[in-house]
Amino acid sequence: MILSSPKVMIKKTMIKTALILGISSVFTGPVLADYPQRPISLVIPFGTGGPTDISARALARTLSDKVPKPIVIVNQTGGGGAVGSVTVAHARGDGYKMLAARTGSQSVSLAMKSNMPYTLADFKFVGIYELNPVVCVTNSNSGITTMKQLIDLVNSKPKTVSFSSAGVGALQHLAGVMVLNAFGVENPLETAIHLPMNGGGAAATAVLNGTATFECANSSSVAGFIKNGQMTPLMVATKERVEGIDAPTVAELGHPELEKLVGWTGIAGPKSLSNESVDAWEKWLKVTTSDAGFVETMTKLGSQVVYMGPEESFDFIQSQYLDFRTIVEKLDMQIN
Amino acid sequence: MNFLDTLLEALSLVTQSGSILALAIGVVVGVVCGAIPGMSATMAVALTLPFTFALEPVVGILLLLGVYKGGIFGGSIPAILIKTPGTPASSATILDGYPMAEKGQAGKALGMALYASCTADIISNLALILFAGWLASFAMGFGPPEFFTLMVFSLMIIAGISGNQLMKGLVSAALGLLLATVGLDLVYGTDRFIMGNVNLMGGLNFIVVLIGLFALPEIITFAMSPSDKHGKVRQLGGTHVTFQEYKSCFRTIFRGGVIGAVLGSIPGIGAAPAAFLSYSEARRKSPNKDNFGKGEIEGVAASEAGNNGVCGSTLIPLLALGIPGDVVTAIIIGAFMVHGIQPGPLLFQDHGSLVYALFMGLILSSVFLLFFGSFAIRIFKYIADVPKSILLPAVLILCVFGSYAINNSMFDVMVMFALGWLGYFLMRLEMPAAPFLIAFILGPLLEDNFRQSMLMSNGSLDILFRGWITWGFWTLSAITLFCLIKSHWDTKKTSAAKKRVLETEPAS
Numbered sequence: 001m002i003l004s005s006p007k008v009m010i011k012k013t014m015i016k017t018a019l020i021l022g023i024s025s026v027f028t029g030p031v032l033a034d035y036p037q038r039p040i041s042l043v044i045p046f047g048t049g050g051p052t053d054i055s056a057r058a059l060a061r062t063l064s065d066k067v068p069k070p071i072v073i074v075n076q077t078g079g080g081g082a083v084g085s086v087t088v089a090h091a092r093g094d095g096y097k098m099l100a101a102r103t104g105s106q107s108v109s110l111a112m113k114s115n116m117p118y119t120l121a122d123f124k125f126v127g128i129y130e131l132n133p134v135v136c137v138t139n140s141n142s143g144i145t146t147m148k149q150l151i152d153l154v155n156s157k158p159k160t161v162s163f164s165s166a167g168v169g170a171l172q173h174l175a176g177v178m179v180l181n182a183f184g185v186e187n188p189l190e191t192a193i194h195l196p197m198n199g200g201g202a203a204a205t206a207v208l209n210g211t212a213t214f215e216c217a218n219s220s221s222v223a224g225f226i227k228n229g230q231m232t233p234l235m236v237a238t239k240e241r242v243e244g245i246d247a248p249t250v251a252e253l254g255h256p257e258l259e260k261l262v263g264w265t266g267i268a269g270p271k272s273l274s275n276e277s278v279d280a281w282e283k284w285l286k287v288t289t290s291d292a293g294f295v296e297t298m299t300k301l302g303s304q305v306v307y308m309g310p311e312e313s314f315d316f317i318q319s320q321y322l323d324f325r326t327i328v329e330k331l332d333m334q335i336n
Numbered sequence: 337m338n339f340l341d342t343l344l345e346a347l348s349l350v351t352q353s354g355s356i357l358a359l360a361i362g363v364v365v366g367v368v369c370g371a372i373p374g375m376s377a378t379m380a381v382a383l384t385l386p387f388t389f390a391l392e393p394v395v396g397i398l399l400l401l402g403v404y405k406g407g408i409f410g411g412s413i414p415a416i417l418i419k420t421p422g423t424p425a426s427s428a429t430i431l432d433g434y435p436m437a438e439k440g441q442a443g444k445a446l447g448m449a450l451y452a453s454c455t456a457d458i459i460s461n462l463a464l465i466l467f468a469g470w471l472a473s474f475a476m477g478f479g480p481p482e483f484f485t486l487m488v489f490s491l492m493i494i495a496g497i498s499g500n501q502l503m504k505g506l507v508s509a510a511l512g513l514l515l516a517t518v519g520l521d522l523v524y525g526t527d528r529f530i531m532g533n534v535n536l537m538g539g540l541n542f543i544v545v546l547i548g549l550f551a552l553p554e555i556i557t558f559a560m561s562p563s564d565k566h567g568k569v570r571q572l573g574g575t576h577v578t579f580q581e582y583k584s585c586f587r588t589i590f591r592g593g594v595i596g597a598v599l600g601s602i603p604g605i606g607a608a609p610a611a612f613l614s615y616s617e618a619r620r621k622s623p624n625k626d627n628f629g630k631g632e633i634e635g636v637a638a639s640e641a642g643n644n645g646v647c648g649s650t651l652i653p654l655l656a657l658g659i660p661g662d663v664v665t666a667i668i669i670g671a672f673m674v675h676g677i678q679p680g681p682l683l684f685q686d687h688g689s690l691v692y693a694l695f696m697g698l699i700l701s702s703v704f705l706l707f708f709g710s711f712a713i714r715i716f717k718y719i720a721d722v723p724k725s726i727l728l729p730a731v732l733i734l735c736v737f738g739s740y741a742i743n744n745s746m747f748d749v750m751v752m753f754a755l756g757w758l759g760y761f762l763m764r765l766e767m768p769a770a771p772f773l774i775a776f777i778l779g780p781l782l783e784d785n786f787r788q789s790m791l792m793s794n795g796s797l798d799i800l801f802r803g804w805i806t807w808g809f810w811t812l813s814a815i816t817l818f819c820l821i822k823s824h825w826d827t828k829k830t831s832a833a834k835k836r837v838l839e840t841e842p843a844s
Binding site: 047048049050053054057058061074075076077078079080082083086112113115117159162167168169193194195196197198201202204205206208209210211224225227228229230297300301302335336 | 378379381382385386389476477478479480519520521522523524525526527534535537538539603604657658659660663664666667669670673674675676678679680681682743744745784788791792794
């Protein structure tokens with residue numbers, strides 16, 4: 001054969017096309033849904049090794065055999081979670097860029113800082129999968145074992161009691177102020193000293209080496225120190241007692257309004273997120289939060305695995321944000 | 337169970353094939369990841385963590401420790417060969433490592449980096465095993481005022497590294513301090529110099545600044561006048577470290593290892609300041625003082641001993657108190673907790689065999705590091721023989737990739753290029769870049785700890801003189817300052833005398 005006739009050429013092209021289509025269909029596997037068709041990036045707005053990072057990586061690992069496409073973890077740090085959050089807020093709503101949302105970046109910072117480059121309305125939450133109760137602790141050598149002793153000390157010796165936090169606008173910062181205020185300290189920011197440290201680990205260390213008198217932090221970051229007897233828990237900001245932490249609840253102490261103080265991790269997309277992606281994530285989170293291995297891992301890390309759907313999550317975050325906003329305005333804690 | 341039983345049980349935990357394999361794999365993964373710019377030791381450890389959930393506690397933790405140690409050493413490979421540190425900890429290694437590679441002694445520099453790393457590693461491990469309790473209580477004495485005085489002392493390094501060009505060094509350091517102020521204010525939470533750009537809210541990334549400042553100026557210079565003439569000089573990449581050289585550097589390595597071990601036990605300092613402190617101490621004490629920064633093997637030994645000296649002792653606050661001293665140990669604590677083990681004072685009672693198994697594993701890891709490290713050097717040192725016209729474009733790609741990979745941000749790539757030009761102009765003005773970098777690392781620590789101290793004391797400066805640790809650092813700072821002024825005076829005198837001699841000679 002010297003020259004192929006046009007007919008043969010067409011036939012060849014058709015075969016080629018068929019082959020390509022065939023191969024591609026082999027690679028994509030049986031088409032179940034339109035989402036996801038390619039890997040999904042999960043942006044963690046905090047550094048590698050932090051509590052959000054470890055929690056989101058554990059989630060992604062459990063999801064790996066439940067999601068047909070890989071979930072790629074992307075750490076984008078900076079500005080207390082602002083840099084990573086804003087990337088997702090500005091992303092397309094096709095569900096290929098999602099955010100590991102967290103108390104600090106999605107509720108406390110928003111309530112305290114006027115300079116945040118996003119608002120709650122910029123996100124669509126697909127669910128919350130982890131809760132961290134807040135515990136107030138002191139150094140075991142400090143001699144302070146109850147909230148009453150702490151408050152008395154604050155009132156009798158103003159400007160001597162200090163509390164540490166992971167930084168301005170972190171949960172520990174607001175929590176310390178809220179707790180003192182709820183227990184009757186008129187102007188917590190004047191009578192007690194807020195010590196911003198570089199991160200949650202440094203905040204716990206400050207209590208351990210006596211730099212700070214107390215801190216109100218996520219249970220996961222202090223549970224070990226309590227277990228070892230290095231820190232004394234004064235109260236837990238929950239309705240019911242927390243296992244392994246021998247301290248009264250805020251309900252027992254008569255301050256149920258402090259139950260709003262709780263850390264959480266959830267998944268969010270930009271506000272334009274397609275319904276299809278929301279449904280898919282809702283399903284995945286539901287399966288993951290009932291996965292025995294995942295629950296075990298998270299519990300050992302000091303967290304409570306929960307499942308909250310899209311609406312429930314949004315209501316939860318919104319009401320926490322509004323509560324925080326009220327206290328920030330009341331105590332004039334706004335940061336410009 | 338008596339002590340011997342615990343030891344025997346620990347031995348059986350370590351000698352099982354899984355543990356040994358995990359350590360070996362860990363070290364290899366660490367060296368490779370550390371050698372890739374933009375993949376820091378921290379990232380490598382974080383990526384390894386999920387694999388440890390399914391493993392036995394000892395095996396999993398040994399895997400992570402292997403990655404960590406390998407990563408810290410691995411970072412020195414690109415620092416020496418292409419002036420781009422693989423991890424922040426190896427930034428001090430550039431100062432003498434790269435000039436050595438330029439002189440054709442890449443093999444020697446890499447070899448010394450490895451031997452110094454392994455030696456300091458062993459010192460650090462011994463510090464952990466023998467002095468854990470003592471060092472932990474020392475570390476607990478470190479509040480913000482103590483940190484502040486330590487930083488004051490450390491900033492004296494700038495004067496040491498600038499050498500005879502103190503003025504230029506100080507200008508460079510001031511620029512570094514200026515750029516370090518970008519980002520969020522620690523105490524008030526307000527924005528500083530972010531110029532409305534969200535990407536600047538977190539400040540400038542350390543590794544991005546590092547890559548821009550050191551690696552790019554080389555590439556820009558080469559692009560301005562491309563030639564392969566250096567290729568010939570660099571072809572001697574196959575030189576080795578002699579035992580004599582190791583012996584002459586041993587004092588420096590030992591000192592670096594001890595500095596690293598002590599600083600490593602204090603939470604929140606990290607490997608980079610330890611490396612710089614070890615470097616400046618070595619320079620101060622060395623007979624080859626003037627050769628530092630120009631390719632002095634002792635400089636490489638000092639900085640690598642300083643940064644690897646941190647590795648073992650960061651486990652002191654972790655195991656003895658349950659406090660993670662840096663990001664890596666924060667990840668390792670996660671691995672403990674997943675298995676329901678709580679590090680802290682009770683660990684030695686409850687899980688004695690695990691602790692001793694870790695100690696044995698750590699000693700073993702130094703041996704593995706020596707073995708796999710020398711293998712890695714044998715492969716990597718040929719990079720030194722690649723002509724610049726091929727090497728530098730490849731390095732440029734690595735710089736861009738590395739800057740992007742840290743935070744997955746194009747903005748960081750632009751920052752890297754901007755700092756590259758800054759670094760280039762610093763180079764043209766013969767201003768040393770190292771003071772810039774040191775100020776950039778230590779400046780924020782100095783400021784934050786000062787302000788935290790002031791918060792603690794309601795503005796009274798007395799707090800900066802509390803306790804013997806602060807007094808100790810003030811005294812050290814005063815001595816260093818005195819020596820500096822004296823040596824500056826002496827060199828001025830001798831150079832003036834020389835000048836006079838030169839002026840009078842032709843007349844006579």
